[in-house]
Amino acid sequence: MITTTAPPQSGTSPASRLVRHVATARETGILIALVAIIVVATISNPNFLFSSDGFRDLLLTPSLLLLVAVGSAIVIITRNVDLSVGSVVGLTAYLTGRLFIDIPGIPIIGVFAGGILFGAVLGAINGALVAFARVPALVITLGTMYIYRGINVAWTGSDRINASDLPREFRGLGTDSILGIPILTIIAVLVLVVAAWYMRNLRGGREFYAIGSDPAAAHLYGLKVTRRVISAFVVSGALAGLAGVLYAARYGTVSSAAGFGWELQAIGAAVIGGVAISGGVGTVWGAAIGAFLLLTINRALPILGIDDFWQRAVVGVLILGAIVLDRVLAVRQHRRLIAQREETR
Template sequence: MTVTVEKPAPAPDTERSARSLVDAVFRAREISIAGALVLLVLFTWIAEPRFLNDQGIKDLLLNAAVLVLLAVGQSVVVITRNVDLSVGSVVGLSAFACGKFVSGTDHGVLTVLLLGVLVGAVCGLVSGSLVSGSLVSFGKVPALVVTLGMLYIIQGLDYWWAQGEQINAADVPQSVLDLGSGSVLGLPYLPLISIAVLAGTAYVLRTYRSGRELYAIGSNPEAARLAGVPIRRRVLGAYLFSGAVSGFAGALWLARFGTVVADNAHGWELTVVSAVVVGGVAIVGGTGTVWGAALGALLLTTIGSALAVLKVDSFWADAIAGALLLAAISVDRIVNVRMTRALRKRSAR
């Protein structure tokens, strides 16, 4: 007679302990970034007191608003163990499309924002279909290559459409420009919008099953598949969200600057990825929060503003961003190895 002995399921205390450890790591990373940000601001303020005057704070928040939005959208993709390198070109296309649409008209703000979201969503849908569909599933083409191709396609489309044309602020409805320059209780609209998108995304990722499944895909795609997670649909949804947020950011770009050309946000792809990784979202997927990514975006923006105020060559902003990116990847690797060991020890108990 054959006796089958089932392996006991992990105790609830062990599962709770594992989740507590992961949450503690996330919190420690975000707290460290916030601490570095505070020290940077204090140091710059001591060296140049005008850095924290009313206009300086307002400029800092406005400069960070678009990058925070892009970091939020990118985080959702990176959590699934993928990447979207087309976000900068989507911002450029969306900004120009919105500017072209409202030029010389009296279209309202809501129409402009919806158009931006629509343009970005279409781009995200195409990228997500390629990544989650035949190219990756059957051809095994990395998302990095697919979205790099999308970057050049969207850029080419934007340049072909613009033909060197520039949309000027004088042609943009005043209601749209007021969105980029207006404020409520002293706080500019754009940072408030970014915070609202950030909070909503964080809530969905933490509360809803679809959000938790994104983490499962990034942690172990094969295990997620065996558990019945609809991987293709979730990855497609992540790219669709990233594209929609990028398109929305393009509409806000128009509201912020008024003047747009075909190559707006050119080269922002790597800045966004750097912000996300520096903020604690592991490039290998499965870990991190959008709050950390937003802090990473704010840190990189503050570094650029601080160097400008201190009259330091802007080259150092890129150099520092690159150094932070390498350091973040190294730290992620060390933390992941140690966390895996700790979880195994706790499970063994």
């Protein structure tokens, strides 16, 4: 008996599937927009990229926002929102300076651990209030945003942390480079890779998506929704705490205004990067690219001679466009599922 095997269909190889996935991913469009802005700004002013400071700033400036945006994206994926991250960044940045001043000789790793733990505790407070009080996260975190900022202002007062209060080795983390890549950017990318791997490959990460897609169904399926929601806020707070520590290393000077407004930038970066505000859709990669796009636009538009008002308007248009696109894609996916269901009958 002679057996024959059907020739492999075109477009079914792993390489072709990868190419198709990359071509259709939301992140690809955002990345293309980022590259286009860099190219246009560089043509207008070559120093935007082709100078030591230009290339360094291109990588360094968005790194802190990247950390906060990744944490915000994880919370948004669970169909929640964290408006307190900017206040957590400010509190942790000032705490970092106080640790160096009040505990002379404290190890740098101890300061990092303290800042991350402090941010995680603040995030846990948010998560517990959202999970147990059954109050929308928007309301809870709006309240804690003002509470944390008020504590920061009361604690800081008219005082501030100066670069001379911080060890040179610590400040070097925010200014030094390895092979031309800023250390701060390397730290941010490592955190991004770990977060992306967890969200894609581990059960806990997949459960975040399941909860965001349909919280009621997740409850019925037996997922530990309360624990997962709290853990999402803990991660967001911890990453904001890490960003606060690195903020002190990057800028040296820390006042009560540190981190002000970062919560909206982080949410905007996540939404622009394809994280659906309704939950269950998006990746931390998209949030990271959104953070780079957001701050690169802020650097590029003045070079192109665009007024400050229009800079903010462009960001607003990007956010609205991302939300509309999410809605269009959701409707198309719903219609496709209905059509497939009718075909199988």
